[in-house]
Amino acid sequence: MxxxxxxxxxxxxxxxxxxxxxxxxxxxxxxxxxxxxxxxxxxxxxxxxxxxxxxxxxxxxxxxxxxxxxxxxxxxxxxxxxxxxxxxxxxxxxxxxxxxxxxxxxxxxxxxxxxxxxxxxxxxxxxxxxxxxxxxxxxxxxxxxxxxxxxxxLLELSTPVVKLWDGVLAVPMIGVLDSSRTQMVMEALLQKIVETGSELAIIDITGVPTVDTLVAQHLLKTVTAIRLMGADCIISGIRPQIAQTIVHLGIDLQGVRTKATLADALALALQQTGWRVSRDK
Missing domain, CATH: 1.10.490 (Globin-like)
Incomplete structure (x- = not known):
């Protein structure tokens, strides 16, 4: 020493x-x-x-x-x-x-x-x-x-995959949509589709503050992955501001069904999957 x-x-x-x-x-x-x-x-x-x-x-x-x-x-x-x-x-x-x-x-x-x-x-x-x-x-x-x-x-909590109806899943998106978050949503949603055998998934972007070219690309990739699994997809939460932004950016959402609200998307999903809900008079 x-x-x-x-x-x-x-x-x-x-x-x-x-x-x-x-x-x-x-x-x-x-x-x-x-x-x-x-x-x-x-x-x-x-x-x-x-x-x-x-x-x-x-x-x-x-x-x-x-x-x-x-x-x-x-x-x-x-x-x-x-x-x-x-x-x-x-x-x-x-x-x-x-x-x-x-x-x-x-x-x-x-x-x-x-x-x-x-x-x-x-x-x-x-x-x-x-x-x-x-x-x-x-x-x-x-x-x-x-x-x-x-x-x-927090990402897991902010992107839950919920079962709205038999054969219908929904993912309410809240906050900024980036690459890592899109990947997590895609993996969770595809796994849930396999587990439940669901035919249709609704991606609700009501809580997404802005939609730009990158966000739109992320959404389209998710829609493509869902379709490859044999299911279909609806994007809800298309507000007037977001619709204008998508048009101005020249983003092509042809072939992707969109709705203004989650309620409208659910109604379309039920119709497509053969369900009919009526009010009891």
Whole structure:
């Protein structure tokens, strides 16, 4: 082990409790529950730091195998805090709060050797900075994964495939229609057609704010896929503004039946599938 880390190893071996207490105080954790949870995290981090140093880990190379257990602990810390909605700054500042208690210990241990003290303090500072930076990277990955999962869940919720009648399905579209969303709608709708044996599907775009060339292409691709499955399709929700836009853009919807409202589309679907609904007088 490099000489500048010998004093650090001695500190985490012999002063763990004092370092943890000073660390939590420096992190300004006053809530009892938060302090208790942070104390467990702090002890785990110090334990893995001690083991890494005992195994000869070089703090300038935190990507080596000796530091793998500590990286894992820090990764779990970042993911847990990301799931709780805490910020990357909070997680990073918690790690950086470790500097002061370790600095104080090294200053006491190396007071008679100023040159060794300066080297040890600098090495310690860069090591803790790297650990904090590692938590930020893991935190960002965790948040991106949470956001991606939430987006997928929202897409599924915003594009439900519902059975309106025997043999008739409907997909109410709400919001912007892009490539990824169209693909999800297409897959869900085609799967539902297979499961239910439906003959007709209604795509309702009442909740789609605008229709441009790209949106129209997405709709036409979906209609084509539905027809390839042996079913037919009606597009409802064609408002006057959307009708004018489609005409101005020169979009060809020939062969695709359209209706102004979902009710009109359902009436047409029932008629086509041989159903007749009458009011009981």
């Amino acid at each position: 490099r000489e500048e880390f010998e004093a650090l190893l001695a500190t985490v071996r012999e002063e763990e409790k004092d370092v943890v207490d000073a660390w939590l105080t420096e992190a300004r954790l006053t809530d009892t529950g938060a302090r208790r949870a942070a104390e467990t995290e702090a002890r785990d981090i110090l334990s893995q730091l001690r083991q890494a140093l005992e195994n000869g880990g070089d703090p300038s190379r935190l990507d080596t195998a000796a530091w793998a257990p500590l990286r894992e602990v820090l990764g779990d810390l970042s993911k847990t805090r990301a799931a709780k909605g805490q910020s990357a700054a909070d997680t990073s500042m918690f790690l950086l709060a470790l500097k002061k208690p370790l600095f104080s210990s090294l200053q006491r241990r190396l007071a008679a050797n100023p040159e060794a003290m300066a080297t040890s303090l600098w090495s310690l500072s860069t090591t803790v900075d790297k650990l904090a930076q590692h938590t930020v990277g893991i935190y960002q990955q965790a948040r991106e994964e949470i956001i991606r999962r939430q987006q997928e869940e």
